[in-house]
Amino acid sequence: MNKLMAEKPITHHPAIVRPAQKQDGAALHDLIAACPPLDLNSRYAYLLLCHHHAQTSVVAKLDGVLVGAVTAYIPPTQPDTLFIWQVAVASASRGQRLGKRMLDYLFQEMCIPHQLRWIETTISPDNAASHKLFTSFASQHDAGCSITTLFTAENFGESGHEEERLYKIGPLDQRD
Ligand SMILES: CC(C)(COP(=O)(O)OP(=O)(O)OC[C@H]1O[C@@H](n2cnc3c(N)ncnc32)[C@H](O)[C@@H]1OP(=O)(O)O)[C@@H](O)C(=O)NCCC(=O)NCCS
Structure with a gap:
């Protein structure tokens, strides 16, 4: 358990949302593999995220199974910003506000205590669900x-990868 965020069950959803732990790395890799169009990184990369960035990343577990995750970090040159790398919700758990609840958890447990005023992420132009998730979060706040x-x-070279648009949300009201 990391020191900055305490494990806190979300009572109105069956999944438990809590900070990432090293033990989540392998399952996180498998969740991302099952959530196109997300880019799949190596198992080692997800282990590092759950180790070095455990304080800024969360997972959602239902009956011991990883059904959601948000990986994020504070960029070294932007100490007032939480950069969200990937958001994933298993297909069977979508449309139940789990994505939004994980963002809210990070906002409450990381952004407010650490006075982070901005959330950034990148989204490819045709990802309507992700666009809605983040624009809805901005409106809510x-x-x-x-x-x-x-x-x-x-920038992605010959990979055929679409452009990635930067969404910069804020400034976030610290009184929320
Ligand atoms: C994007 C994703 C994380 C959303 O998770 P989710 O738990 O289903 O989203 P929520 O239920 O919290 O919905 C949040 C908002 O997005 C909207 N939304 C969710 N899925 C949507 C879709 N397919 N199309 C349009 N809007 C959608 C919801 O209506 C809600 O809007 P509201 O707050 O205005 O009512 C999930 O679809 C996913 O894992 N997709 C594959 C991976 C991906 O693309 N990740 C994002 C890129 S980093």
Whole structure:
């Protein structure tokens, strides 16, 4: 258990949302593999995330099975920002506000105590669910949401990867 966020069950949803732990790394890899269009990284990368970035990443577990996760970190040059890398909810658990609840958990347990004023993420142009998840989060917090291109398709080389647009949400009201 990390020191900054206590395990806190969400009573109105069957999944338990809690900070990531090293033991979640392998299952996190498998969840991301089952959630296209997310880019799948190595098992080692997810172990590192659950180790070095456990304080800023959360998982949702239902009956011991990983059904959701948000991986995130504070960029070294932006100490007031939580950068969200990947959000994933297992297909059977979608549409039940689990994605939003994991974002709210990070906001309550990480952004407020650490006075983070901005949340950033990148989204590819055709990911409607992710666009709605983050714009809805911004509206809920009466925060702005600017959208610019962070990585062009050319930045990804010959991979055929779409561009990734940067969503910058904030400033976040610390009184929430
Ligand atoms: C994106 C994803 C995490 C959303 O998870 P979820 O738990 O189903 O989302 P929620 O139930 O919390 O919904 C949050 C908002 O998004 C909307 N939404 C969810 N899925 C949607 C869809 N397919 N199309 C349009 N809107 C959608 C909801 O209506 C809700 O909006 P509201 O707050 O205005 O009512 C999930 O669909 C997923 O894992 N997709 C595959 C991986 C991915 O694309 N991840 C995001 C890129 S980082």
